[in-house]
Amino acid sequence: MEHLSGGNRSYWIASTPETTYPSLSGHHTVDVAIIGGGMLGITAALLLAREGRSVAVIEGDRIVRGVTGYTTAKVTSSQHLIYTKLVKKFGEDGARVYGESNEAALATVAGLVDELAIDCDFERQDNYVYTESDDELSSVQEEAEVAASLGLPASFVTDSPLPYPIKGAVRFTNQAQFHPRKYLLALARRVEESGGRIFENTKALDVHEGDLCRVETDKGALIASDVIVATNLPFLDRGLFFTKVHPMRSYVVAGYVQDGVAAPPGMYISAESPTRSIRLIRAEGRDLLMVGGEGHKTGQEPDTEACYQRLEADARSRFGLDRIDYRWSTQDTVSVDSVPYIGRYTRTSEHLFTGTGFRKWGMTNGTLAAMLLTDQIIGRGNPWAELYDSKRLDVPQSAKEFVKENVNVAQRWVGDRIQTPGDSIEDVPPGEGTVIRRDGKPVAVYKDDGGELRALSAVCTHLACIVHFNNAEKSWDCPCHGSRFDLDGSVIQGPATKPLESREL
Ligand SMILES: Cc1cc2nc3c(=O)[nH]c(=O)nc-3n(C[C@H](O)[C@H](O)[C@H](O)COP(=O)(O)OP(=O)(O)OC[C@H]3O[C@@H](n4cnc5c(N)ncnc54)[C@H](O)[C@@H]3O)c2cc1C
Numbered sequence: 001m002e003h004l005s006g007g008n009r010s011y012w013i014a015s016t017p018e019t020t021y022p023s024l025s026g027h028h029t030v031d032v033a034i035i036g037g038g039m040l041g042i043t044a045a046l047l048l049a050r051e052g053r054s055v056a057v058i059e060g061d062r063i064v065r066g067v068t069g070y071t072t073a074k075v076t077s078s079q080h081l082i083y084t085k086l087v088k089k090f091g092e093d094g095a096r097v098y099g100e101s102n103e104a105a106l107a108t109v110a111g112l113v114d115e116l117a118i119d120c121d122f123e124r125q126d127n128y129v130y131t132e133s134d135d136e137l138s139s140v141q142e143e144a145e146v147a148a149s150l151g152l153p154a155s156f157v158t159d160s161p162l163p164y165p166i167k168g169a170v171r172f173t174n175q176a177q178f179h180p181r182k183y184l185l186a187l188a189r190r191v192e193e194s195g196g197r198i199f200e201n202t203k204a205l206d207v208h209e210g211d212l213c214r215v216e217t218d219k220g221a222l223i224a225s226d227v228i229v230a231t232n233l234p235f236l237d238r239g240l241f242f243t244k245v246h247p248m249r250s251y252v253v254a255g256y257v258q259d260g261v262a263a264p265p266g267m268y269i270s271a272e273s274p275t276r277s278i279r280l281i282r283a284e285g286r287d288l289l290m291v292g293g294e295g296h297k298t299g300q301e302p303d304t305e306a307c308y309q310r311l312e313a314d315a316r317s318r319f320g321l322d323r324i325d326y327r328w329s330t331q332d333t334v335s336v337d338s339v340p341y342i343g344r345y346t347r348t349s350e351h352l353f354t355g356t357g358f359r360k361w362g363m364t365n366g367t368l369a370a371m372l373l374t375d376q377i378i379g380r381g382n383p384w385a386e387l388y389d390s391k392r393l394d395v396p397q398s399a400k401e402f403v404k405e406n407v408n409v410a411q412r413w414v415g416d417r418i419q420t421p422g423d424s425i426e427d428v429p430p431g432e433g434t435v436i437r438r439d440g441k442p443v444a445v446y447k448d449d450g451g452e453l454r455a456l457s458a459v460c461t462h463l464a465c466i467v468h469f470n471n472a473e474k475s476w477d478c479p480c481h482g483s484r485f486d487l488d489g490s491v492i493q494g495p496a497t498k499p500l501e502s503r504e505l
């Protein structure tokens, strides 16, 4: 039964053609193999190809249908109240590097759009981090002062184009928004024109590091001098990234703007919770207003449908939307100290690289990761690399957050086992799922609209936490490191690589 409007589809995917790149077959040798065709993977492929490297991207599904296909696509160095936080953790110099490098990533996107004449609805807009609350006002004021002192285009304002009054906002001028798939599909075409290869429906299973690396996939192997793991959450456990980043899901609803709809130009995000992220999309001659938010840790929200319902209520009452045309959701990784991990995979890696922890700001941070990794692979020094070093975990605040996040995981591991109820499935309504015990083992049971039951092992194939039902997306989500599984058990999103096993009831 469908409880929600908007059709569970991303506007970005619905408004662009499906790609049809072939799968890998046999063995190929390239300079750089890139695993994952999202913002980081495709951008890195193009930047490396432009440096004369032969590249191949292998994508487990179709390209730009992962997190990047479900983003909100604001391209900005203004990222909530990050600069106040960064000054406390990394000092003024660290915060300045973050701002400068994210502005450079924005300039890279703008430069590629211009140079390659990419038709991707790219437009310059101001970005506002606003508050309606007296409690947050001083934090917003402080952020504006700190960001301006770091040389960023920031100022404190008390008014905005939003249709409701605000107490204050940090405004960053000359930021940007675009259509992420139009942009990246154009970059992918350029990769091919430069001699690079893109292989879809080809899942990487392992990487053997050496002077020549070997990427094992379900379709064949890639031999490469260097390998970038660009799978959002790195899928190889050896770097322990799943302990250093945690996935956060968020939701978006969008409706075409009709008479009476308050459609403010620009990009907005609230400083306070629940977060509201707002922007207009120029959609084939029409305007589509997007309202996002309701973030939570993956697998830790009992009623995900309610997240959409709260967004829809706001879109109707605050902006006057009378229908929702699209809704979508996705998740991104957040690092323990708020700065992405970009660089070598482990302390001993020489040819294996990754980028993760983009904190829902991967349009700039993903582009930046592609820039930094390109420099590292071609051996060009980069003054920003140290801040993002993927092997760091030595700042005291990071250590505290690291412990907190992993205690949360341990609590889920133990608590969910103890709390798994008995074996009653009668009370489960159609379209819902629950975890029950059968022969002492946790079983994930879904009841479809016709009352048919589908049963799977509820034990996540990554590190054995118990999955939870996500009623809005009809998936089984792991509360520990965010793996997601379809109703047939297949992996939607890692770090898990193996499906949930079927069970007989
Ligand atoms: C709701 C929401 C809104 C957001 N809005 C913004 C925004 O406005 N601005 C902004 O800057 N950022 C935003 N972000 C963040 C941004 O969308 C992400 O940081 C970015 O898209 C991540 O790109 P990626 O390349 O790391 O991951 P992805 O796009 O997920 O790409 C990774 C790819 O790897 C593939 N893959 C995974 N495992 C394998 C494997 N084993 N073998 C082969 N392929 C594999 C996947 O299929 C996927 O295509 C938002 C995030 C969320 C959750």
Ligand code: FES
Pocket (backbone or CB within 6 Å): 242, 460, 461, 462, 463, 464, 465, 478, 479, 480, 481, 482, 483, 494, 495, 496
């Ligand atoms: S994702 Fe790690 S245990 Fe499930």
